[in-house]
Amino acid sequence: MIFLTAGESHGEALAGIINDFPSGIEIDADFINFELARRQMGFGRGQRMSIEKDEIKILSGISKGVSTGSPISFLIYNLDWKNQKEKLDNEEAVLSPRPGHADLPGILKYRLSSIREVLERSSARETAVRVAIGAFAKLFLNSFDVFILSYVEQIGKIKIDEDKFREKVKKSFNPLKHKLDSEFLERIENSLVRCPDEEAADKMMSLIKKTSAEGDSLGGAFRVIASGVIAGLGSYNQWDRRIDANIAAAIMSVPSVKSVSFGSGLSAASVTGTGFHDKIFYSTKDGFYRNTNNAGGVEGGMTNGEPVDIKAIAKPIPTTKKGLKTVNIKTKETVISFKERADYCAVPSAAIVAESMLAIELVNAIQDKFGKDNILEILQNYKNYLNYLKNI
Numbered sequence: 001m002i003f004l005t006a007g008e009s010h011g012e013a014l015a016g017i018i019n020d021f022p023s024g025i026e027i028d029a030d031f032i033n034f035e036l037a038r039r040q041m042g043f044g045r046g047q048r049m050s051i052e053k054d055e056i057k058i059l060s061g062i063s064k065g066v067s068t069g070s071p072i073s074f075l076i077y078n079l080d081w082k083n084q085k086e087k088l089d090n091e092e093a094v095l096s097p098r099p100g101h102a103d104l105p106g107i108l109k110y111r112l113s114s115i116r117e118v119l120e121r122s123s124a125r126e127t128a129v130r131v132a133i134g135a136f137a138k139l140f141l142n143s144f145d146v147f148i149l150s151y152v153e154q155i156g157k158i159k160i161d162e163d164k165f166r167e168k169v170k171k172s173f174n175p176l177k178h179k180l181d182s183e184f185l186e187r188i189e190n191s192l193v194r195c196p197d198e199e200a201a202d203k204m205m206s207l208i209k210k211t212s213a214e215g216d217s218l219g220g221a222f223r224v225i226a227s228g229v230i231a232g233l234g235s236y237n238q239w240d241r242r243i244d245a246n247i248a249a250a251i252m253s254v255p256s257v258k259s260v261s262f263g264s265g266l267s268a269a270s271v272t273g274t275g276f277h278d279k280i281f282y283s284t285k286d287g288f289y290r291n292t293n294n295a296g297g298v299e300g301g302m303t304n305g306e307p308v309d310i311k312a313i314a315k316p317i318p319t320t321k322k323g324l325k326t327v328n329i330k331t332k333e334t335v336i337s338f339k340e341r342a343d344y345c346a347v348p349s350a351a352i353v354a355e356s357m358l359a360i361e362l363v364n365a366i367q368d369k370f371g372k373d374n375i376l377e378i379l380q381n382y383k384n385y386l387n388y389l390k391n392i
Contacts, residue, residue: 134356263296
């Protein structure tokens with residue numbers, strides 16, 4: 001599936017178009033709106049999220065609640081548009097770029113007269129469309145028993161025990177349904193910072209509150225995991241068909257993300273080959289399997305049947321009340337960077353967006369192997385492949 005997004009942060013609406021979405025999939029608008037609501041949650045979000053109530057308005061590609069195979073188009077209206085329109089129409093040129101943001105390279109690249117034109121499109125508000133598209137992708141993945149979750153491992157210097165909770169996730173997956181133990185999942189979803197460690201979560205929220213009071217922002221780290229992914233998606237044949245490269249690019253596109261790794265990839269430089277690589281086992285019940293997942297479910301650019309396990313690190317948000325030293329684009333004088341209404345910590349929200357980007361890339365890989373047109377046809381091809389795997 002190919003998609004495009006359009007719209008500005010304070011424009012009337014955001015828009016999305018999806019092409020190559022198969023026919024025959026039931027589309028639950030309530031589920032899509034639920035996913036949009038998840039993106040808006042999280043301790044450390046700014047005032048904007050108390051104004052918006054994101055809901056999708058589907059314009060095409062769906063008939064009687066079922067996808068038709070035609071391009072899907074939709075809108076998400078910005079409730080804050082009316083509040084900001086007069087102010088922005090009369091705003092003087094914004095010329096003090098924020099370090100760490102798209103402001104300076106954007107205004108230089110497009111030869112614009114104000115940073116406003118850059119920040120309206122480069123704003124993370126655009127990710128609402130991607131979460132909606134990711135919800136469509138998740139509805140597709142339901143037919144293949146693929147389940148995606150995310151949780152926060154770190155905010156600022158507050159960390160959870162990474163190995164402990166990766167092991168908890170592994171034990172919580174139901175090997176038949178590939179769905180997470182509901183108690184553990186509820187603990188993540190009910191946490192204001194999407195952290196399964198309640199003690200660490202409390203410390204994270206205290207740190208966010210303290211840092212925001214000081215006029216500053218925080219980054220952190222989160223993990224995104226997909227269970228139920230079969231072996232053989234992606235390919236080693238060409239560089240642009242390697243599934244880990246495609247997933248990494250997709251998650252790197254999430255605003256503020258500066259690092260993406262698979263499995264235990266961040267520690268790979270400090271261990272030997274025999275200590276890092278996942279030993280292969282076989283049983284008549286489970287087929288080929290591993291007892292560890294340091295590779296993060298991908299080897300040689302292809303999924304290997306283990307959960308696809310990704311860690312991403314997000315930088316602190318560039319917009320702060322304190323501001324940073326910068327240079328006025330016209331006068332070249334040293335000034336303090338522009339202050340726009342913003343979040344203090346968006347790591348939990350970034351994790352939700354990353355879920356969507358992972359879902360989209362998994363759909364692309366499944367369609368590449370099993371077809372694009374109709375879900376029943378794709379499922380038939382998929383079941384043939386499962387039968388092959390069982391009898392190899």
